[in-house]
Amino acid sequence: MDYAVRVSHYLDPVTFELSRDVILLLAGGHVAEVITGGEVSGGLDGLAKQTLDLGDAVCLPGFVNAHAHLDLSHLHRQVPRGLAFTDWARAIISGRQLPEPIIQAGIDDACRMLAATGTTAVLDISVGGDSAPALARHGIRGVLALEVLGEPGRAMQRCDEIIRARFELDIERLGSDAGMAAAPTALAGIDYGYSPHAPYSTGAELYQLAYGRAFGEGRVCTTHVAETRDELQFVLDGSGPFHDMLSSLGVDLSSFAGYGETPITLLLRDWLGPWLPAGAQRAAPLLVLVHCNYPSGEDLQWIERTQPTICWCPRSHAYFGHEPWPLREYFDSGANLVLGTDSLASNDGLDMWGEITAAALAHPDAPRTELLRMATVNGRRALGLADDVADLAIWELPTGFQKPELEQLLNLCVGNHPRLLASFSQGQLTARAI
Numbered sequence: 001m002d003y004a005v006r007v008s009h010y011l012d013p014v015t016f017e018l019s020r021d022v023i024l025l026l027a028g029g030h031v032a033e034v035i036t037g038g039e040v041s042g043g044l045d046g047l048a049k050q051t052l053d054l055g056d057a058v059c060l061p062g063f064v065n066a067h068a069h070l071d072l073s074h075l076h077r078q079v080p081r082g083l084a085f086t087d088w089a090r091a092i093i094s095g096r097q098l099p100e101p102i103i104q105a106g107i108d109d110a111c112r113m114l115a116a117t118g119t120t121a122v123l124d125i126s127v128g129g130d131s132a133p134a135l136a137r138h139g140i141r142g143v144l145a146l147e148v149l150g151e152p153g154r155a156m157q158r159c160d161e162i163i164r165a166r167f168e169l170d171i172e173r174l175g176s177d178a179g180m181a182a183a184p185t186a187l188a189g190i191d192y193g194y195s196p197h198a199p200y201s202t203g204a205e206l207y208q209l210a211y212g213r214a215f216g217e218g219r220v221c222t223t224h225v226a227e228t229r230d231e232l233q234f235v236l237d238g239s240g241p242f243h244d245m246l247s248s249l250g251v252d253l254s255s256f257a258g259y260g261e262t263p264i265t266l267l268l269r270d271w272l273g274p275w276l277p278a279g280a281q282r283a284a285p286l287l288v289l290v291h292c293n294y295p296s297g298e299d300l301q302w303i304e305r306t307q308p309t310i311c312w313c314p315r316s317h318a319y320f321g322h323e324p325w326p327l328r329e330y331f332d333s334g335a336n337l338v339l340g341t342d343s344l345a346s347n348d349g350l351d352m353w354g355e356i357t358a359a360a361l362a363h364p365d366a367p368r369t370e371l372l373r374m375a376t377v378n379g380r381r382a383l384g385l386a387d388d389v390a391d392l393a394i395w396e397l398p399t400g401f402q403k404p405e406l407e408q409l410l411n412l413c414v415g416n417h418p419r420l421l422a423s424f425s426q427g428q429l430t431a432r433a434i
């Protein structure tokens, strides 16, 4: 065994039940055994190579941040508040032009913030795969969804160049010129996926190339969709602020009059329909739709039929002043719901307790247990991780916690974030309070 860890409370990631007096044995990146009720009388000695006795502490599944843009972290507090989305987007496009060392320093800071707040895995939308080394250094599991945008053939080729430079190679697809000797070393826990940007910026062909490949390779594919009402208008009839923004960026829209459909239905029914199974028994959790702030028309029916993952970013949502997120409707749809932070250009932190707290503030009636699922095990499902991965965050028990009930524990944690005592990602200790 690699680690033996003793905690007073442990949350089972499958049943979501709290057990008392637990010793966890971790081996090979998995939770190999859970010993409950103080059955080991001799203590932790001899149970594993390393031992950790954390006493009054609760071990929860590590947080999974299901939507981040780590390569925008250098823009933290750099963009004026209160901009319309299209003006904010223009500021972000300029912000990407800053020198590489500034961008890299932002990514490093962001990884430290993730590790310090119990996040053990992140789905990062990445333009160039730049966050891979920093995430690996901090021991955080990462899926880098490579953003594809622009002319479809060229966009996918660019994607391959990044894969060739950054990740372990698929020689069969990329060809032997990938270079056996020059192949990059695979980074533990770091993988890639695809991210067609959004239906207002990316057409059917590129969506189909990217999602078709993700589907065939069993990888994550994530995209922004139905984020603003202006997006709905543009996708429907080609008009509005998005028309003006894209035209000013040089996109030729002279013959574009919209798709005559809402963005979610357009994606799930028309563009990705051929790959998406109908019926809840064959869900598509590796397809992660981000925001979905404004479902309308037949959108909810198509979500119900195809069962994708849907990601809400509560604090970024509040930053843009969106209408209330339709949490109840999405609960009822049966889709896999997750939480993300979005980038530090529209959020003040990457702490997932902050997202749970903002979600609880926006929806006071939402069960805290469901919000915790969204921030943890549902995220694992979206990344295709097994239930027993040793991705764990261990927190000091909040004062006032007596009843062994999760909902009460979470009520104490919302708005009053507990102290992180230790966290594990892929079975390795990634953070430890002194």
Ligand SMILES: [Zn+2]
Binding pocket: 067, 068, 069, 125, 224, 290, 342, 343
């Ligand atoms: Zn985003």
